[in-house]
Amino acid sequence: DQQVKQNSPSLSVQEGRISILNCDYTNSMFDYFLWYKKYPAEGPTFLISISSIKDKNEDGRFTVFLNKSAKHLSLHIVPSQPGDSAVYFCAASGRGGSQGNLIFGKGTKLSVKP
Amino acid sequence: SQTIHQWPATLVQPVGSPLSLECTVEGTSNPNLYWYRQAAGRGLQLLFYSVGIGQISSEVPQNLSASRPQDRQFILSSKKLLLSDSGFYLCAWGDFHNEQFFGPGTRLTVL
Numbered sequence: 001d002q003q004v005k006q007n008s009p010s011l012s013v014q015e016g017r018i019s020i021l022n023c024d025y026t027n028s029m030f031d032y033f034l035w036y037k038k039y040p041a042e043g044p045t046f047l048i049s050i051s052s053i054k055d056k057n058e059d060g061r062f063t064v065f066l067n068k069s070a071k072h073l074s075l076h077i078v079p080s081q082p083g084d085s086a087v088y089f090c091a092a093s094g095r096g097g098s099q100g101n102l103i104f105g106k107g108t109k110l111s112v113k114p
Numbered sequence: 115s116q117t118i119h120q121w122p123a124t125l126v127q128p129v130g131s132p133l134s135l136e137c138t139v140e141g142t143s144n145p146n147l148y149w150y151r152q153a154a155g156r157g158l159q160l161l162f163y164s165v166g167i168g169q170i171s172s173e174v175p176q177n178l179s180a181s182r183p184q185d186r187q188f189i190l191s192s193k194k195l196l197l198s199d200s201g202f203y204l205c206a207w208g209d210f211h212n213e214q215f216f217g218p219g220t221r222l223t224v225l
Contacts, residue, residue, distance in 0.1 A: 006157075034213065036216075041202070041219065041221065042218060042219065043120075043204050043206075043216030043217050043218050043219045044158070044204070044216045045216070046213055046214070046215065049213065089157065089158060091158075091214075101148075101160065101163060102160075102208075102214055103160075104150075104157050104158040104159075104160075105157055106156060106157030107157050107158075
């Protein structure tokens with residue numbers, strides 16, 4: 001049973017437009033959420049996170065929104081750039097899981113076209 | 115600053131052969147350490163985690179094992195590889211903020 005779901009395996013966006021990546025979770029005990037970016041043949045790199053006490057966190061072109069009632073979070077990239085093309089993983093952790101463990105979604109491959 | 119190393123970067127092994135992948139972390143003490151596998155279409159699957167020397171927890175039953183002989187060393191092993199063990203193996207360390215930092219990964223191909 002997947003606790004963190006990224007239902008879109010891929011997303012294609014034009015350069016300069018907004019990219020919206022979605023993530024849903026089922027475990028209401030999760031209280032911390034993260035987004036990772038991964039290029040082929042490299043380890044994931046941390047992008048941005050959000051605590052459950054917030055509903056929005058912004059860092060430059062990246063904004064994460066959290067809707068606790070819907071158990072949904074999204075990552076917005078504005079404006080999208082070709083270098084943003086990568087696989088994006090959503091992850092969650094909290095009191096429901098082992099201490100410090102992250103539960104990852106399957107990822108969404110973002111392609112930003114020039 | 116903290117760095118995490120993994121080797122080898124790529125590995126091709128025959129079915130039935132043993133495996134040893136090594137991960138070391140620098141610049142931090144007593145980190146939580148993790149082994150993940152990324153297989154096609156399956157995202158990042160947590161295989162093992164360790165909160166200290168000699169302490170290993172397994173998340174999924176499998177053909178692999180892990181050991182932590184030193185504080186900043188984490189080893190992934192197998193006595194006999196299966197075809198299904200092919201994948202991209204990632205080591206990570208975690209801080210108390212629940213963020214994890216990944217190594218460069220090892221691409222394992224079992225033939």
